[in-house]
Amino acid sequence: MTAKERLVEAAFSLFAERGYDQTTVDDITERAGVGRTTFFRTFRAKEDVIFPDHEVLLQAIEARLGGATEQTALLAVTEGARLVLRHYLAEGERARTRYRLTRSVPALRDREIAGVQQYQRLFRGFLHDWMGGGEDTALRAELMAGAVVTAHNHVLRRWLSGRADDPLREFDAAMAETVGLFTAAGEDEASIVVFRTKKDLNALLPELNRVLGRNP
Template sequence: MSSSTADRGEQAEAAATKPPMRDALVAAAFQLFLERGYEETTVDDIVALAGVGRRSFFRYFPSKLDVVFPDHERCLADMTEFLAASDPGDEPVRRVCDAARLVLRMYAENPTFSVQRYRLTKQVPGLRTYELSVVWRYERALADYLRDRFARRRDGTLRADVIAAAVVAAHNNALRSWLRADGRSDADAAVDHALGLVQSAFGTPAGQPVDEGPEDVVVVVSRRGAPLWRVVQEIETTLATDVRR
């Protein structure tokens, strides 16, 4: 084998083992964040360490802030797709709990990175604000699914929003406990326990049909020939009495 052939083989092997540019940018950014601090690190610093140009950075990330959360958009899309693929017979509370586990899986894929991001986010108010906006988007995705499932209930919107908030709160409580333990504890067990509380409080027990509530039907008996305003008044009175119950 000639030396040039060997060189080409080594170059090909090096290219194959080199991380994709997006991953390289994230790795470079966090190395600098840990060494210098988030505020002190610029995009120019990141691209210089990664060995790419500024244009390459902005091809993947709109801003320096977005490089801290490179996987949330994908996870949110996966969650939305998971909920959209639900069957009518799926128990809705169990379904949103399973959707929340997709977020845990994302964090657990790289515990070291997740712990580093958790510590960094605690130190930088701007990152914490961004993270809260991401959490809100997860909650809205869960609530939108539940609102559709509970559309026939009179309290469907309220029920959907309360359950979505409970799922996010339970999941995040367990997730943060895992992150504070440096990713060494059993994240699955902690999240299962937390989401189990939500399931027991709001879900339908296994084996029972999913009851999404009957449609509101109001029957009013009025004498023949009664004026329309009288019929409307009787309907309003019936509805008001039912709400008070």
């Protein structure tokens, strides 16, 4: 077991025994059998021990998004979000302990929100580029990135609170619904008008455009 793994294991054990606020860095290093210097070479502060390595996860998502084509962009976003979910599932009880801590310690909750925003910014930037990168697509990309993160978090919270027996299946269903909201909204619609008249077509076109809501 590495020094980092010992520190994380010691920290989670102490948080469970004494509570987060009652546990000091010295307590953690003593339990882990390492010095303070080792701790601060590994983590910037006590709260850093709580959270997964977001930088590693962000790099994994960026790599997946970077391999996407125009046709597979939405699949890449789905799989990128799934990488995060799989990480939490692999943590098992440690993820549930973190969930309980972030719900009871405001500073940890704020840190968790900041981490979620990193994922959302990454998805937003990718989706914005995929949609063309113009001012007219900025809001749509923002909304879709927010929906993807919300769907992921909804399933994750259900699993963390013991209400999801098959979180990956629920995730696939949630993402299909989320992506469907945006792909359905983006489909072009056509209006077909059938009529019989003896009037000149050129004379009728301005009125038809008005009825269809088009500019003359």
